[in-house]
Amino acid sequence: MPTIFVINLERSPERLANSQRQLAAHGLSFECIDAIDGATLTPAQREINYSPSLNKQKYHYPLSAGQIGCYLSHRKAWQTIVDRQLDYAIVLEDDFILKNDLTHTIKNIEQAPIGWQMIKLSAYQNRSRSIAFQVPLQHKQHLVIHKKLMTGCCATAISFGGAKQLLAATEKFGRPVDCDLQHIWETKVAGYSLMPYPFAQNCEQVSDIKARSAASVKKSFFARKNQQLTSAINNHFATAAFIKKTKRTFHTPKSKKGAAAPFYS
Template sequence: MKCLVINLDRSSDRLAHMRAEFGRIGVAFERVVAVDGHSHPELEQQPQHPMYGPRQLSSSEIACLHSHRACWSILARGEARYGAIFEDDVVFSANASCLLADCGWIPADADIVKLETYFSKTIIQRMSISAGHGFSVSRLCKFHPGTGGYIISRQAARDLLEATERINLTADDLIFNPAFATWSSNAIYQLVPALCAQDQVLGDRALGMPSLLDHGRECKWLASGLMTKRRRPMTEKIRIEIGRVVEWIVDFCKLRRRTVIPLASPGPRD
């Protein structure tokens, strides 16, 4: 399976990290030069999805989307049915090569398979399909952030290119957020346990590679006023709790389960 890694020209340390990670699991990869938001502040002037309201996307967030679009273009022009895309701060599980070596384990109807975990609660279907080597896949039913690692079909890559031709949104909202139209048009699966995770979410196991998007994103949130905390009235708190109970009942009836996706053991690292 073709593996693409998004990497900024100024992030040679992260490229070295990815060479070590892919070398550790014995898989080849192709580097895709990332679009640098620092060099293209004009990206903020491009149209963005109306669902963001007053929260303007940062140039780095939009550049991240364009970097993923560069990968989709490569896969859309290729002959392979599936390809894998990674950001340059992921850490792989020890047996990642078993799944990246071929695509025979991918469900026939899958458009996208999320390979990573963000260690945040999400919802997946209770029914799972074995992927072999101790992994399984289940349909993803709720937003699970992050685009650090995922498999995408050639057709889905073409569809996402078309969907983002004239408008911008964050890459993980586009792919993994049910609030956006692209979600309903794709069959999206979650790999369990995850095959990789971004270094920033690994806690005491992290190597010290923070997100390159956080600063610009936080500045835009502050400027929008959306980070200002307000005291919720009791009626709103009650309504939220009732909503949670209703969601739990619906998930139970639809054979869904709430869970935090674990990460398969990364194994020893140099």
């Protein structure tokens, strides 16, 4: 069975108990990653990894303490994968809903016909997005490449190679973690989605590890639109390259399967 991490704030034991109940009902154990509470960090501690200058350059409002803590908590999970040299782990936030048994999902993750670094196992607020390419798997599941990687980090499979690369790419960050993961041309970690998703996000229970400040300072309209246009262009070419690489790997009989392969070869 895979290692499953649940990111949870110490002050939210009821969320951890709910996570335990859901996973135990399917015979699954997990390890808790103690979330980093951004509100308890000093400005100097927050800025060890969070860069206000990168934030001004790349995002349209300053990140809240909760968003910074959320990012640092995911980095903590990635670091644990690397430190323990795990082939991969499933990283969950504590607002997940386990929709069905994970037996087929785990088998498809571990026996995927192509290498992977990151696989989304849920969508942000259960939204949908246009699909650009998909690879059929067993039991009516598919590895999907969306036209733009789905936002949200409620449930994600991260490989050793993916975790190592993400840590290197996000040593300094200025966006929310799920937004940075969409910028695959920067992180060099491309992501699939496994659909139908085995997890959903509990939209009635907003994760308290990533609370956004209501007092967000907005960028000017033109600066934000320019930022979005640049991102859209970069995403178009990066996604096309990812699809091309996936097709090439999928049709190479002796290519490495299941384990993570680098995005750019």
